Amino acid sequence: DGGITQSPKYLFRKEGQNVTLSCEQNLNHDAMYWYRQDPGQGLRLIYYSQIVNDFQKGDIAEGYSVSREKKESFPLTVTSAQKNPTAFYLCASSRYEQYFGPGTRLTVT
Amino acid sequence: AQSVTQPDIHITVSEGASLELRCNYSYGATPYLFWYVQSPGQGLQLLLKYFSGDTLVQGIKGFEAEFKRSQSSFNLRKPSVHWSDAAEYFCAVGWGTGANNLFFGTGTRLTVIP
Numbered sequence: 001d002g003g004i005t006q007s008p009k010y011l012f013r014k015e016g017q018n019v020t021l022s023c024e025q026n027l028n029h030d031a032m033y034w035y036r037q038d039p040g041q042g043l044r045l046i047y048y049s050q051i052v053n054d055f056q057k058g059d060i061a062e063g064y065s066v067s068r069e070k071k072e073s074f075p076l077t078v079t080s081a082q083k084n085p086t087a088f089y090l091c092a093s094s095r096y097e098q099y100f101g102p103g104t105r106l107t108v109t
Numbered sequence: 110a111q112s113v114t115q116p117d118i119h120i121t122v123s124e125g126a127s128l129e130l131r132c133n134y135s136y137g138a139t140p141y142l143f144w145y146v147q148s149p150g151q152g153l154q155l156l157l158k159y160f161s162g163d164t165l166v167q168g169i170k171g172f173e174a175e176f177k178r179s180q181s182s183f184n185l186r187k188p189s190v191h192w193s194d195a196a197e198y199f200c201a202v203g204w205g206t207g208a209n210n211l212f213f214g215t216g217t218r219l220t221v222i223p
Binding site (some may be wrong): 048 | 118143145150151152153154155158160199201209210211213214215216
């Protein structure tokens with residue numbers, strides 16, 4: 001059963017801690033993406049990767065980092081430098097159109 | 110600069126009524142067009158897409174959309190809305206490399222009343 005998995009669904013962290021969100025896909029897609037979703041703002045692109053070992057910054061990359069060591073995996077680290085990290089994070093992958101995972105809701109207090 | 114506009118933040122329709130959600134984009138090049146649906150706390154599901162060819166495209170769940178180049182629009186329609194259609198709907202547009210760099214609208218929340 002092909003798809004995109006994100007874990008965990010809910011994540012809670014204290015301010016000042018780094019946190020890594022997982023994204024795995026078994027669709028054999030080359031491209032993967034991370035978006036942030038806030039109420040009333042739609043989706044904003046954080047990072048994307050078109051191929052293994054390569055990735056580019058999106059519109060709001062500051063305070064985030066990624067890696068793409070395997071085709072199936074594209075983890076996102078939310079660092080302590082991200083000023084307002086509480087949000088809903090969505091991972092996607094694509095060949096021709098983007099398919100999305102179920103999302104991770106991160107709450108930082 | 111590229112941008113996508115969904116002018117309606119919230120729409121309420123009665124079950125069984127027809128629906129049209131609006132989407133407009135800026136930029137002159139031929140776009141790749143998508144509609145996604147999102148239930149609360151969930152990811153986005155692709156409803157339909159337009160890459161080329163027939164400008165009226167059919168999607169899942171009985172939805173269709175029409176690309177009108179002269180109006181820079183890609184409106185989503187459904188002839189008869191079901192209560193399960195209540196969700197948030199996002200229009201997305203890509204240029205050049207297709208799906209690799211999408212611009213999303215801010216979404217339209219659909220409420221369905223009995």
